[in-house]
Amino acid sequence: MTELSLRLAVSLAQIAAVMGVVMLTVMILTLAERKVLGWMQDRMGPMEVGPYGILQPIADGLKLFFKEDIVPAGANKFMFSLAPILAMVPALIGFAVIPFGPSNKFELFGITVEPFVISDINIGILYILAFASIGAYGIILGGWASNSKYSLLGGLRSAAQVISYELNVGLAIVGVLILAGSLSLVKITEAQSGGFWHWYVFALPAPQIFAFVVYVISAVAETNRVPFDLPEAESELVAGFFTEYSGMRFAFFFIAEYANMVLVSCVAAAMFLGGWNAPYPGTILEHVGLGQFAWAENIAWFTVKAYLFLFLFFWLRATLPRLRYDQLMKFGWKVMLPIALGNIVVTSIAVYLFPR
């Protein structure tokens, strides 16, 4: 019984830490996005709240927390309240299987603790894909329940877009699965240790560079970001599926979008760029005799890789115009899908010719 309660306490502490980090990252991102966009357009970005505007996310959060939640007339009230939670929860719980650092297992009062991953299940990536699909329910439900034409159109568009690009994500990662021989993100990351030439985006015998490009583009489309932000195209659909949302429910859709961005960045880092592995063999701290702190260096590398992708999201937003909807669907089904499928065939033949 004590073992069970101890396990419960450890898991709760890990969950609290991960959720705290994700929420903090979302807060940083909302500010970073406006700052980066500002700098790219030769502006300063938010400057009023706190020094250099760094307290802006807190001001935004407080404002939304104390705002009135408007339920439009004719809306389905239960569905309307359920949708933001249904959109946010899948985006958060995907982090349960992401390895943030090396698996330094240690014993604590008789139970084994893996400090940097909440649970290393052997179907890790499948679990993330499965819950990412549930997020689409939140979007389409929110769009339908609002009883507004813009919301309905935005929700439909979003659902069709998310499922189309979900298929490409699923196909793009098959190449990595062939090389790694596992669905567990912990094992996939560990298999890429020993320098950047072991990362699956470069690794012989089958560099996954095409799969990587397909994955990144599909990830941008799946998170409804520019240039694929058709569901919330403000010039034609006002705000898409969350036109009628206000206050904390609006904030939840916002958190869901940014948490999804963080999640796809973490998955991209773990599957293609070696996760917490440094681009050189081992770690510097190990070489200078501080091996017990090597995990700090590993976590730093993971953070750098994840933020690299997040910066890419902002960079794209500052650079590219929005696609038309027919172009978006055509690109997903007629360009990305054949490339991803071809990558599987090439990878499997290469692995057959040069087995591990």
Next chain:
Amino acid sequence: MSGIELLLEYLTKYFPILLFIFVALAFGVVTLLISYLVQPKYPEPEKLSAYECGSEPFSDARMPFPVRYYIFAMLFVIFDIEVIFLYPWAVVFNDINKVSIIGLVEMLVFIALFLVAYVYAWRKGALEWD
């Protein structure tokens, strides 16, 4: 490993995930509840009407929409299931004892069948959006 031990291992692996789902749900519900208690509530008919560029909404929003969306959803279901069939094969294919020409050819045949469906959908115009 006996059945009971295997079950116990699964429980210890999946228990944190179940807990995480519960914590995330609780976070959502509790935050909405507290926000509901502290926020002002001044509903007015004007404020509650659906947004339609400032004019009165002139019909119910839940009207028929293009059947295109259904076609893409059905294509997604079909192709996604085929992709899921690729996963178990991908996981065992690179195993040193299992790399074999049979495994490769079988999967190439499967991908060829996938391509037949894909080309059929393309030729029928199911992938067009207009």
